[in-house]
Amino acid sequence: MRPLLLLPLVLLAAGARADDDEHDGEHHRRAPSRSPQLPLYEAECGACHLAFPPGLLPARSWQKLLANLDDHFGQNAELDLPARQQLERWLRENAAEAGTQRKSEKILRSIRGTTPLRISTLPYLLSKHDELPAEVFKRPSVSSRANCAACHPDALQGDFEEDRARIPR
Amino acid sequence: MQQSKVKVWDIAVRVFHWSLTLLILGAFLTSEEDGTVPTHAVLGLVIFGLLALRTLWGFFGTRHARFSDFVKSPREVLAYARAFVKGRPPAHLGHNPLGAVMVIALLGLLAVISVTGAVVWLGPEWEGPLWLSKDAAHAVKEVHEGAAEALPWLLVFHVGGVLLSSLLERQNLVRGMFTGFKRAPVVLLGVMLGAAAQAATPPALLEEYAAEARAQSPTFQRPDAARGKRLFLTEQAPRGERVSCASCHTADPRGMGRTPAGKIVEPLAPAANPRRFTDRKQADKWFDRNCKQVVGRLCTPEEKGDVLSFLLSL
Numbered sequence: 001m002r003p004l005l006l007l008p009l010v011l012l013a014a015g016a017r018a019d020d021d022e023h024d025g026e027h028h029r030r031a032p033s034r035s036p037q038l039p040l041y042e043a044e045c046g047a048c049h050l051a052f053p054p055g056l057l058p059a060r061s062w063q064k065l066l067a068n069l070d071d072h073f074g075q076n077a078e079l080d081l082p083a084r085q086q087l088e089r090w091l092r093e094n095a096a097e098a099g100t101q102r103k104s105e106k107i108l109r110s111i112r113g114t115t116p117l118r119i120s121t122l123p124y125l126l127s128k129h130d131e132l133p134a135e136v137f138k139r140p141s142v143s144s145r146a147n148c149a150a151c152h153p154d155a156l157q158g159d160f161e162e163d164r165a166r167i168p169r
Numbered sequence: 170m171q172q173s174k175v176k177v178w179d180i181a182v183r184v185f186h187w188s189l190t191l192l193i194l195g196a197f198l199t200s201e202e203d204g205t206v207p208t209h210a211v212l213g214l215v216i217f218g219l220l221a222l223r224t225l226w227g228f229f230g231t232r233h234a235r236f237s238d239f240v241k242s243p244r245e246v247l248a249y250a251r252a253f254v255k256g257r258p259p260a261h262l263g264h265n266p267l268g269a270v271m272v273i274a275l276l277g278l279l280a281v282i283s284v285t286g287a288v289v290w291l292g293p294e295w296e297g298p299l300w301l302s303k304d305a306a307h308a309v310k311e312v313h314e315g316a317a318e319a320l321p322w323l324l325v326f327h328v329g330g331v332l333l334s335s336l337l338e339r340q341n342l343v344r345g346m347f348t349g350f351k352r353a354p355v356v357l358l359g360v361m362l363g364a365a366a367q368a369a370t371p372p373a374l375l376e377e378y379a380a381e382a383r384a385q386s387p388t389f390q391r392p393d394a395a396r397g398k399r400l401f402l403t404e405q406a407p408r409g410e411r412v413s414c415a416s417c418h419t420a421d422p423r424g425m426g427r428t429p430a431g432k433i434v435e436p437l438a439p440a441a442n443p444r445r446f447t448d449r450k451q452a453d454k455w456f457d458r459n460c461k462q463v464v465g466r467l468c469t470p471e472e473k474g475d476v477l478s479f480l481l482s483l
Contacts, residue, residue, distance in 0.1 A: 049430035070242060074408060075429070076461045081237055147431030 035158025036094045041087055044079055050149045053158040054094035055101030056119045062091035064115055101158055120145035141168040177262055178349040179231040185223050186346055192216050210290045217283040233263035241266040248466035257385055257469045271327050278316055285313035371439040371446035371481055378474035389471060397479030400472055407465025414463055423483055438483040
């Protein structure tokens, strides 16, 4: 009698998990899709931090970031006009709305109409990281929540698969 | 120092500049007597036409004619003004940022003068077709005359600025507006022609910075590694937070550094990283950025030379 009672519970739990990870679930079976790459983007936006995969923010966020590069999180990241225009176009074409990342759709849903400038504090990512103690982000080897590549070795390709995440000491 | 002449001002910019000069002179000479006012009005109309063409040229013209080439943010203008006051302005091939402010101020003021002038000319005082109340017509005329009186003052500063810049850059900028050519240090020329991708070596780059520093200040001797080291290690706080070059490149630039965002920065010293200072455009971009970050302004060629000679001494 007992095992029979347990069965529906197990099925329910499995169902809930599949539902939660409907996209990420198939991820385990298929090779992760590569985030679009652009040498100019990597050179200009990848010098101080990861060249964040464009699919992690909506077009309006990229637009706003690029419009304020002279005061970019306290840094000067100005670009000449042709480079900025080229990046603006490419980011618009590959932003979350384009669905270049599996997570894009969830990110868009979680931020509603807002225009976040940070990826690291998107509600979606905060919840993905909520089991990590705050201390790990402060380690010298990580030093910032935005340093995705410290724990996700293939972050540049847009691969944030939890199985491959490693927290450095 | 090796120098080359570079074509900076295209024929349209030059013709605009000097015909505007003559037209303004004519407009002043014809402004007092009622009898010359019809001529004054025609000159004003031509000036307005020229302004419109220049504005279009500012968007679709050649490189140094475009507004996007010389209009800079207030912060950059201030940084340039500070360097200018110290007598060490960084080199600019087109208009420098302060000159650009003057260009915009002059274009704006002339637009106000010519538009208000046209309204006065077409208004009741000259029995034109424009229906205006006496008070309104009078107010417009006041603006026209007030702006026209401000114009000579702006022009005094314009000419003063050109003469002072000629002195600091040690070249005749007035002649440049006739011939279209300015003298550029070879390196600026290189960047301009897109030759920046050309392979360079750190010592060659050091030579270029030294040559530019000499061109700007005749008393300049040679790059100084000790001065460079001081600049590299001194903490400053232009944005509130205390930073130095060492904050990201570490006090020993032969080692790995780290950005505030946590990314590793490869060593800066050429001895530890042969890719450094092999591309002038790349080096200048980061000098500009990081100097603004740490010093609060662009570094002069002298300072860049100092830092590079410090890095080469490691």
